[in-house]
Amino acid sequence: MNLTERYPKVVLEEVEENRVHIKNLWNDDSFLLRFNKDTDLTFLNSLYFPEELMASYSIEKGIIEVYAFPLDPNEELVKRSFTFNYKGNSYLCNWEKPTEDFEKIATAFREDKEESKTSYRNLRQFRDYYRKDELPDFLSKYFKDKEPFNFFIKGNFKPIENEIVEFCRHLNFYMSYFDRLTPNVQIFQKSYKKENFKVPCYSLFDTFPDTINGTEIDNILLEIITVANSTTDNRLSFIFYYQILEYASYYYLKSDIKHKLTTLLKKPDISYNSEEYSKTIIEEFKNHFKNNDDKAKLEMLISEHVKLKDLKIELEDNIEYFSRKLEFEGGFKLDPIMKNELTGIEQLPENTIKIIKENIVSIRNSLVHLRESRENKVILPTAKNDDLLTPYLYVLRRISEKIIIER
Helix, strand or coil: CCHHHHCCCCEEEEECCCEEEEECHHHCCCEEEEEECCCCCHHHHHCECCCCECEEEECCCCEEEEEEEEECCCCHHHHCEEEEEECCEEEEEEEECCCHHHHHHHHHEEECCCCCCCHHHHHHHHHHHHCHHHCCHHHHHHHCCCEEEEEEEECCCHHHCCCHHHHHHHHHHHHHHHCCCCCCCCECCCCCCCCCCCCCCCCCCCCCCCCCCCCCCCHHHHHHHHHHHHCCCHHHHHHHHHHHHHHHHHCCCCHHHHHHHHHHHCCCCCCCCHHHHHHHHHHHHHHHHHCCCHHHHHHHHHHHHCCHHHHHHHHHHCHHHHCCCEECCCECEECCCCCCCCCCHHHCCCCHHHHHHHHHHHHHHHHHCCCCHHHCCECCCCHHHHHHCHHHHHHHHHHHHHHHHHC
């Protein structure tokens, strides 16, 4: 099987000056390979270029070549060699000079974009090494006393040819177990079609208010939401926003009970008649303590402070998302909470807030505990799943903000 048959997205095109460009190797459009037209490119047909790895490999030769970096040949790392036993087979792992095939690829490397999420698969610095004599002195000095090295894994890969990435994850784990600073086999997220979600923006009259009445906020809640708002990791943000609900529900009192308690504490004779007032407090609170489990308190907290109208923008801005069944990588699923043909939030049933709360709890449990793993209901830590969390993250943020303001 030739290269383009194995990877249909790879493009081979003839360009001027008798050159051939190869694009989208590894499904990576940040660079291309530029060869002379008369170059024998058949060597590429025997190699695999998985988009998750900064490597190429040959199953027939039994070699994975992980692209590393020029190193001082006297470094201890270069001398490292070990055998990794995996699923009944042994694999020799060591550092060696790059193969001839790799040198051809690295020499042909050309940037096609100014930035690369994959660091150009480490090919740029090798390209520069191989042409260091052409570089200005201040650049060529970087390569002084360095030589090109790659990390090699050799063995029988045929039994695991469809599990190469998982094999590398296992290898990374054990290498890090014995050396916290070891260079790992770089593993990227597989590309996916990113969804575009609207960012809900709240205001009373579609303009930023002229006056904001600020109330003092619990310092712990303020610290948590500051971190939740600033982190770029959706999973972490979700967990931090949920911590606000946990904290607030732990200290939750229904507004009528809170009012009664405040009134009692303001009694001028409370010190003199403390025993009598203690009985009153116990009587008032006995029913509250009967329903003191976390689930009930969380539900009461949200129902008291958050109404559907508070989530109007969050729900209607991404109505298509909330109108379809969601399935995350790992098997976790959520049913739709609304219909796409809704003309307004008023059409939603009364129990929608409760459904939203239950979905948020389920998402949080899967993120933190993986407690549904035996039922194949896991949200795996992938970029696609992080993206799919976004609209629920907006809803959870608004709920958290409302509770912070009103509690």
